[in-house]
Amino acid sequence: NAGVTQTPKFQVLKTGQSMTLQCAQDMNHNSMYWYRQDPGMGLRLIYYSASEGTTDKGEVPNGYNVSRLNKREFSLRLESAAPSQTSVYFCASSERVIGGYNEQFFGPGTRLTVL
């Protein structure tokens, strides 16, 4: 099992360009998440999908859109990239456990630089 995979690993964009970060998991998990991690900070939730067909905003959703394409795949789109979106982006997945007692499994991350 590959677990959670993310593409690309690295990306450099110019301000105003758009791109989509891809995430896939092979653990048959219901829930998927997108986080960003900035230097000296923990992870901040951008969007999440509790189950196939649903998406919800997290703490920092502005400037991003998501698509839960199917149970395996959850993509994150930057429509018009800004330097403030320079960050490392992590995708994660988890089982949907009653009461929220779920551990999350993380992908290796995408390092994005916006010039």
Add this chain to the structure above:
Amino acid sequence: SQQGEEDPQALSIQEGENATMNCSYKTSINNLQWYRQNSGRGLVHLILIRSNEREKHSGRLRVTLDTSKKSSSLLITASRAADTASYFCATGGATNKLIFGTGTLLAVQP
């Protein structure tokens, strides 16, 4: 805003020593989890403690939870150079969302 605040921000110890990291949080929780992140990698789950538990062990890890003080601690005993990483606490509520703290950077010197 961050739910968890880790203390200290950075910790440097010698191999064989114990490392203790603390986490404080603000709101009521169902569970608290600890994750490790090696440099340039994704996070890896270490241990989960439920709100009705006070202590939990897993190998060289010991986690305590004090819900009255809204705090938790992670103890790594007999540390190894391979334990060098950042450690994050994350709090979980009734939803499947987690809120992560700012992390403790642990350096274990051989």
